[in-house]
Amino acid sequence: MSLKLYVDSQFTSPYAISAFVALREKGLDFEMETVDLEAGKNKELSYTGKALTGRVPCLVHNDFMLTESSAITEYLDEMFPAPEHRALYPVLPQKRAVARQIQAWVRSDLGVLREERSTYTVFYRRAEQPLSPAAQAAADKLIHLAERVIEGPNLFGRWCIADTDLAVMLSRLVMNGDPVPQKLKDYVAHQWQRESLQDWLKNINLMPA
Template sequence: MSLVLYANSSYTSPYALSAFVALTEKGLPFTLETLDLEAGANLLPAYRDLSLTTRIPALVHDDFVLTESSAICEYLDEAFPAPGHPALLPPGLRQRARARQLQAWLRSDFLPLREARDTRTVFYQPATEPLGAAARAGADKLIHAAEVLLDGNGEHLFGAWCVADTDLAMMLQRLIKNGDAVPARLRDYAAAQWQRDSVQQWLRLLPIY
């Protein structure tokens, strides 16, 4: 069996992080390949033909190639299911649906916030400008939803860890790492998720500029 994950060479992609964490949590041996997106390496014929979409992350499992991080996570959970491998999504039907809803929402909404607090401000250099009105509205919406979802659930969204915890923590870190106002409960949650071994393995890959 061969597993290869393609990520961006600066390791700033939250979606590559999600796929990396999924593979690591599953305990699956894999090779990590990186592409310089700023140089357009993902647009070159070799990767274009491999990935179909030119996007990262891409997972290559033997002769099968898949992009889009949420699709990769779901594929891994079905290809390497529990109990043989740790689950990436909650066991209950409704909890799994809620986790998928959260993942899709975090990926499709919050454009002003993601632009004002891009992931380079999380991993490398904090932003110097305050949030604008649209980004602040997105932050308020995110904080409200996170507080509702975590209410009474302890350390994780659904009692036990799932990959949506990493995705939510990543979005919260856009605010926390830049000194924006975040309730202490959510700061503690994001900090605990950031200390998870799979996330720490990713952080240790960051280049030093």
């Protein structure tokens, strides 16, 4: 079996993080290769021939290729099921649906917040400007949802991949010093201590600020 994950060369894509964490949590051996998005390498035929949507991450499993991080995490959970491999999603259908709902939401909403608090500001250089009114409204929306669904160190008692996605989104506020309730700060801190996320940070540490 051969597994390869293509990620962005700056290691700031929250979607690449999600796929990377999923592979680590599954205990799977994989090769990782970077794609320079700034140079447009993801638009070249050498990459688009592998990645159907021309985006990162892209998972290559033997001769099968898949893009879009939530599709990748669902694929991995089905191809490498528990108990041999750790489950990425809750077992109960309703909780699993909520986890997928959260994943879809953080990818499709809050665009202005993602723009003003990019993941570059999470890993390398803090934002210098306060949130605009529109971005603050998005932040309030994020905080409101997070306070409703977070009741402990993990969303559903046991960790799932939606914890990583939600924690990274909340980190856009926490790491930039924007006002966030202590409960959510504690949640983010707990998630960042997870070994799979710490493994991702080792790549950040190799990059210049």
